[in-house]
Amino acid sequence: MSLRTILATAAAKAVLAACHLTGRPGSSLPGRAALKVDPQIIASLAAQVRRGIIVTCGTNGKTTTNNLLCDMLEAQGFRVVSNRLGANMMEGVAAALATAASPLATRPPGYRSAPASGGPLGYLDADFACLEVDEASAARVLQYLKPDYMIITGLFRDQLDRYGEIDLTMKALEKAIALAPDMTLVINGDDPLTAFLAQKSGHRFVAFGVSEQTTPEVDFPPAEAVSTPVSTPNSSDEIREGRFCENCGAPLHYDFYHFSQLGVYRCPSCGFKRPAIAYDAARVTMTPQLSFDVLEEDSAPIRISAPMTGFYNVYNILAVYGVLRELDLPTESINEVLRNYKPQFGRGELFYLGRNREQKVLLNLAKNPTGFGQNIAAMLQDRSPKDLIIAINDNAQDGRDISWLWDVDFERLADETVLSITVSGLRALDMQLRLKYAEIASTSAKTVEEAIERRLADGCGNLYVLVNYTALYEAHKYLEGTAK
Numbered sequence: 001m002s003l004r005t006i007l008a009t010a011a012a013k014a015v016l017a018a019c020h021l022t023g024r025p026g027s028s029l030p031g032r033a034a035l036k037v038d039p040q041i042i043a044s045l046a047a048q049v050r051r052g053i054i055v056t057c058g059t060n061g062k063t064t065t066n067n068l069l070c071d072m073l074e075a076q077g078f079r080v081v082s083n084r085l086g087a088n089m090m091e092g093v094a095a096a097l098a099t100a101a102s103p104l105a106t107r108p109p110g111y112r113s114a115p116a117s118g119g120p121l122g123y124l125d126a127d128f129a130c131l132e133v134d135e136a137s138a139a140r141v142l143q144y145l146k147p148d149y150m151i152i153t154g155l156f157r158d159q160l161d162r163y164g165e166i167d168l169t170m171k172a173l174e175k176a177i178a179l180a181p182d183m184t185l186v187i188n189g190d191d192p193l194t195a196f197l198a199q200k201s202g203h204r205f206v207a208f209g210v211s212e213q214t215t216p217e218v219d220f221p222p223a224e225a226v227s228t229p230v231s232t233p234n235s236s237d238e239i240r241e242g243r244f245c246e247n248c249g250a251p252l253h254y255d256f257y258h259f260s261q262l263g264v265y266r267c268p269s270c271g272f273k274r275p276a277i278a279y280d281a282a283r284v285t286m287t288p289q290l291s292f293d294v295l296e297e298d299s300a301p302i303r304i305s306a307p308m309t310g311f312y313n314v315y316n317i318l319a320v321y322g323v324l325r326e327l328d329l330p331t332e333s334i335n336e337v338l339r340n341y342k343p344q345f346g347r348g349e350l351f352y353l354g355r356n357r358e359q360k361v362l363l364n365l366a367k368n369p370t371g372f373g374q375n376i377a378a379m380l381q382d383r384s385p386k387d388l389i390i391a392i393n394d395n396a397q398d399g400r401d402i403s404w405l406w407d408v409d410f411e412r413l414a415d416e417t418v419l420s421i422t423v424s425g426l427r428a429l430d431m432q433l434r435l436k437y438a439e440i441a442s443t444s445a446k447t448v449e450e451a452i453e454r455r456l457a458d459g460c461g462n463l464y465v466l467v468n469y470t471a472l473y474e475a476h477k478y479l480e481g482t483a484k
C-alpha cells in the first residue's frame with residue numbers, strides 16, 4: 001500500500017469526522033480530500049475488494065437498487081462497501097471506499113456492516129463493493145474502478161440541465177462501458193435504449209424484464225379507476241424516449257408498453273429487438289403490496305413480495321435478483337430482506353404524525369417526468385381519500401429548466417380521491433399554472449413546511465408529498481422533526 005493511499009484515507013476520515021460534526025453526512029467532501037492526496041485512491045482500494053464490484057447506473061432507481069443489493073449481500077454475511085446515501089459522482093465513490101479503509105475505519109453513514117478497523121494501513125476489508133454511479137460521471141469513475149457487473153436500471157429523460165438530452169447520457173455510458181471490457185451488464189431489457197447500448201457494446205449481458213402485459217387482477221381496484229402502470233396498448237401521449245430505433249431510426253413497433261418507453265418492442269426495419277429475458281417477472285400485482293413471480297429457465301418460479309408501491313420497483317428488485325443469480329448466490333432470503341428494507345429518505349418514506357399517529361404522510365422524490373408519472377400512478381392505486389402536496393424548486397441541483405413539468409400527465413390528478421392539491425417551492429407558480437392547464441384547482445403555500453402544516457391541520461389524514469431534489473431535504477427535515 002502506498003503512503004499516498006494511506007494519507008488519502010486518513011484525510012478522508014478526518015473530513016468525514018468534520019462533516020459529522022457540522023451535520024453534513026453523506027457528502028462527497030471526504031472523497032474530494034482523498035482524491036487530492038491520491039488521484040489513484042479508487043483504483044488502489046478497489047483492487048482489494050475480494051469477491052466482486054457491482055456498479056448501478058440508470059436515470060431512475062439507482063439508490064433503491066444499490067441499497068437493496070447491499071442489504072441482500074449483508075444478510076448473507078458479506079462485508080460490503082457502498083455509497084448508500086447516494087453520493088454517486090467520482091468524489092462520492094472515493095469517499096465510500098476511503099472512509100471504509102483502515103486504519104481506524106469509520107462507519108460511513110448508512111453503512112451497516114462496520115468495516116474492521118484492524119489490518120495494515122490503507123487496508124480495505126470488503127467482500128463486495130456496491131456503488132451507484134451517476135451516468136455523467138461513469139466514464140471518469142471507470143478509468144479507475146473496474147467493475148465485474150454493471151446494472152443499468154433504464155434510461156429516462158432526467159433533469160434537462162444536468163444531462164442535456166438522453167443521447168448524451170447514452171454516449172457517456174457507452175464510453176464508460178468500453179473502459180471495463182470484462183464487465184457483465186445486467187440490464188433492463190424492456191428499455192430499448194439500454195438494450196441497444198448493451199448489444200452495441202459487445203459485452204456479455206443478461207436482461208431482466210416483464211414479458212407479460214400486466215392486466216388488472218382480482219385484487220386490483222376497479223379497472224376504470226386504475227391508470228398506468230397497468231400496461232397500455234400501443235398508444236399514449238406519455239413521453240417515449242425510445243420511440244425510434246437507435247440502430248436505424250425507424251419507428252419501433254410495440255406489442256405493449258408498461259410505462260414510459262418500457263415494454264415489448266422490435267424494429268420492423270433492421271431487426272433490432274428486445275433481448276431474451278433471463279429474469280422475467282410475471283403475475284405482477286400491486287395491491288395491497290408489490291408482488292410478482294420471477295420466471296427463470298430451468299428453475300421453479302419464486303414469488304416475491306415487497307412492502308413497496310410502484311411498478312418500477314419490479315425492475316429494481318429484478319436487477320438485484322439477477323446479480324445474485326449471476327454471482328451464484330442464494331436468493332431465498334430476498335423476501336425477508338425486502339420486508340425489512342428501509343427506503344432512503346424520500347424514496348417512499350412513510351411518516352405517522354399527530355397525537356395518536358393517526359396522520360399518514362408519504363414522502364416521495366420525483367425529479368423527472370418518468371418519476372412523477374410513476375409516483376402519481378402509485379398514489380392513485382391507493383383508492384382512499386388523500387391530500388397532495390407538490391413542491392418544485394429550481395436550484396442548481398434540481399436543474400434550472402423545469403419545462404419538463406409540461407411532460408408530466410398531471411391531468412390524471414383529476415381523480416375523486418384527490419381531495420386537495422397544495423403547490424409549493426420556488427417554482428410553485430409554474431406548477432400551479434401547469435395544473436390550471438389541466439383544469440385542476442390548487443392552492444399555494446410559501447414553504448413546504450407551511451403546506452404540510454396546513455394539511456395536517458385540516459386534511460383527511462392521508463397526505464402525499466411529492467418533491468424534487470432540494471425541496472426533499474426541507475420536507476424530510478420537517479417531517480422527521482415533527483414525527484419525534
Ligand SMILES: [Zn+2]
Nearest residue numbers: 245248267270
Ligand atoms: Zn432498426
